[in-house]
Amino acid sequence: MATRTIQVDVLARVEGEGALTLVLDGDAVVEAKLKLFEPPRLFEAMLRGRACTEAPDITARICGICPVAYQMSACHAVEDALGLRVDGALRELRRLLYCGEWIESHTLHMIMLHAPDFLGLPDAMALAKLHPERVRGSLRVKKAGNAIVALLGGREIHPINVKIGGFYRVPRRAELDPLLAELRSALGEAEQMLDWLATLPCPSFERDYELVALRHPTEYPMLADRLVSTKGLDIDVHEFGDHVEEHQVPYSTALHARIKTRGAYQCGPLARFALNADRLTPRAAAAAARVGLDPSCRNPYRMLLARGVEVIYAFETAIEILEAYQPPGAPSVPVAMRAGTGHAITEAPRGGLYHRYAIDEAGIVQDAQITPPTSQNQRGIEEDLLAMGPRLASLPLDQATRAAEHAVRNYDPCISCSTHFLTLKIEQRP
Amino acid sequence: MDAVDAVIVGIGQPAAGDDGVGLHVARTLAARGFEVRECADASVLLGLCEAGRRIVLIDAVVGGGPPGTVLRLDARALATGVTAVSSHGIGVAEALELARALYGEPQIAIVGVAIDRPAIHAFEISPAVAAAIEPAAALAAALAGA
Numbered sequence: 267m268a269t270r271t272i273q274v275d276v277l278a279r280v281e282g283e284g285a286l287t288l289v290l291d292g293d294a295v296v297e298a299k300l301k302l303f304e305p306p307r308l309f310e311a312m313l314r315g316r317a318c319t320e321a322p323d324i325t326a327r328i329c330g331i332c333p334v335a336y337q338m339s340a341c342h343a344v345e346d347a348l349g350l351r352v353d354g355a356l357r358e359l360r361r362l363l364y365c366g367e368w369i370e371s372h373t374l375h376m377i378m379l380h381a382p383d384f385l386g387l388p389d390a391m392a393l394a395k396l397h398p399e400r401v402r403g404s405l406r407v408k409k410a411g412n413a414i415v416a417l418l419g420g421r422e423i424h425p426i427n428v429k430i431g432g433f434y435r436v437p438r439r440a441e442l443d444p445l446l447a448e449l450r451s452a453l454g455e456a457e458q459m460l461d462w463l464a465t466l467p468c469p470s471f472e473r474d475y476e477l478v479a480l481r482h483p484t485e486y487p488m489l490a491d492r493l494v495s496t497k498g499l500d501i502d503v504h505e506f507g508d509h510v511e512e513h514q515v516p517y518s519t520a521l522h523a524r525i526k527t528r529g530a531y532q533c534g535p536l537a538r539f540a541l542n543a544d545r546l547t548p549r550a551a552a553a554a555a556r557v558g559l560d561p562s563c564r565n566p567y568r569m570l571l572a573r574g575v576e577v578i579y580a581f582e583t584a585i586e587i588l589e590a591y592q593p594p595g596a597p598s599v600p601v602a603m604r605a606g607t608g609h610a611i612t613e614a615p616r617g618g619l620y621h622r623y624a625i626d627e628a629g630i631v632q633d634a635q636i637t638p639p640t641s642q643n644q645r646g647i648e649e650d651l652l653a654m655g656p657r658l659a660s661l662p663l664d665q666a667t668r669a670a671e672h673a674v675r676n677y678d679p680c681i682s683c684s685t686h687f688l689t690l691k692i693e694q695r696p
Numbered sequence: 697m698d699a700v701d702a703v704i705v706g707i708g709q710p711a712a713g714d715d716g717v718g719l720h721v722a723r724t725l726a727a728r729g730f731e732v733r734e735c736a737d738a739s740v741l742l743g744l745c746e747a748g749r750r751i752v753l754i755d756a757v758v759g760g761g762p763p764g765t766v767l768r769l770d771a772r773a774l775a776t777g778v779t780a781v782s783s784h785g786i787g788v789a790e791a792l793e794l795a796r797a798l799y800g801e802p803q804i805a806i807v808g809v810a811i812d813r814p815a816i817h818a819f820e821i822s823p824a825v826a827a828a829i830e831p832a833a834a835l836a837a838a839l840a841g842a
Contacts, residue, residue, distance in 0.1 A: 394797040
């Protein structure tokens with residue numbers, strides 16, 4: 267039996283640079299390597315010797331798509347080390363900022379990067395020509411998310427208003443009213459966007475994943491202290507390192523993360539939805555029911571719909587926060603330095619983002635660990651491709667290549683974040 | 697410049713030497729009262745096209761002749777890759793093609809300034825390209841209807 271190799275030298279429609287090699291032997295995929303060759307970023311080393319107050323702005327530079335996630339995880343981990351708790355209106359403003367990032371990142375991925383796969387189209391340009399009204403609507407949805415980040419963060423990309431303890435400046439009540447009107451209008455468009463996405467043909471594929479996400483007592487999670495899974499994990503985020511280990515693979519600049527006792531796991535929208543659907547806001551819950559998305563879903567292609575549900579959740583949450591907003595007495599709480607180690611996980615659009623900082627009594631970072639969601643999802647993506655062997659083997663090479671790329675994009679991998687990403691190579695053994 | 701309804705868009709990377717010439721031209725016109733946007737990529741064009749704005753775009757062009765040559769580029773030819781490739785050529789061409797699919801034919805005039813190549817981590821521009829700022833600004837102002 268001949269082996270075939272599917273090789274994608276540069277994966278398109280992903281954030282960053284990576285490649286994919288699949289080796290097929292008969293109808294089995296015997297080897298799947300997601301090669302992330304984005305250069306190593308070395309941020310963990312760069313943080314050593316810097317003031318802990320610099321961590322949110324330094325780590326935000328890891329990613330232009332999810333800088334808010336980096337700022338939120340960095341703030342919460344440093345505040346944990348300093349024994350600081352940010353609550354009330356300041357915490358609500360942080361959730362509001364995160365809503366903006368979920369909306370812009372998810373919408374960009376759903377429409378411009380992922381939807382073309384479901385329709386067999388080469389790119390977003392082809393989608394825009396075929397469904398211009400859908401693309402126009404989605405750009406208005408994304409723009410509303412950008413508007414949140416710009417208003418609260420000072421600018422749309424790499425916001426500059428977040429600090430340890432809160433914000434540099436908080437908005438006045440009157441500043442928020444035009445935004446509120448834009449969000450109410452875009453919420454309806456987000457619902458139409460999801461309903462349309464649910465009509466796209468979706469491959470049937472399921473695996474018995476261990477899905478991992480934060481869990482909050484009352485909220486669908488962005489900021490929370492407990493990490494839970496569909497296979498019984500229920501830990502405080504301080505225990506992350508006791509249960510999850512990272513290891514290097516020779517073909518990738520990204521580390522692979524796995525649960526020590528069980529192996530690969532998945533985080534992201536499908537995991538959050540599976541574990542927290544009971545915490546959704548009313549219109550998001552109704553939208554999930556309308557498109558038939560159930561917490562028992564283990565089809566990674568349906569992550570497209572989970573993202574759409576989360577966009578609706580983010581709009582409802584943002585509107586709720588804005589309607590109730592009363593400016594806090596001060597834009598931040600006082601920060602006093604002390605030695606300690608702090609941990610935090612916040613839910614980036616692609617999944618849980620773990621930060622750990624050890625700081626000395628002067629507040630200087632002695633050690634830092636950053637475990638992004640794409641590192642956590644990387645091995646699971648490879649396992650998806652291994653499990654898809656018979657289907658990929660039955661297809662001509664060009665179709666198999668497109669199918670494999672489609673499967674990788676389920677996870678919206680952020681390669682520049684994880685490098686520690688894509689070109690596809692499928693090898694068929696002789 | 698209240699009588700001018702066009703918006704000037706300068707595209708460039710300020711840390712890439714001559715690649716930033718579009719920004720310099722835009723600043724020159726901002727000082728003369730024009731409405732100006734400075735940006736590092738072409739995504740700003742989508743919002744302006746959605747709003748139905750008339751646009752005069754200034755960008756650096758590689759392969760457009762000796763450095764400092766001021767060119768008027770055709771938006772449609774840019775999209776089909778017939779003209780010289782600007783250092784942002786794909787970005788601008790893609791943004792305009794997407795805008796065309798979504799919002800109809802963009803109302804845009806494009807001024808190119810020929811450069812040799814972008815530099816790495818250099819904020820200065822070369823004398824030959826610097827000498828093109830004023831002629832490029834004059835052409836852009838005329839295209840804007842001033």
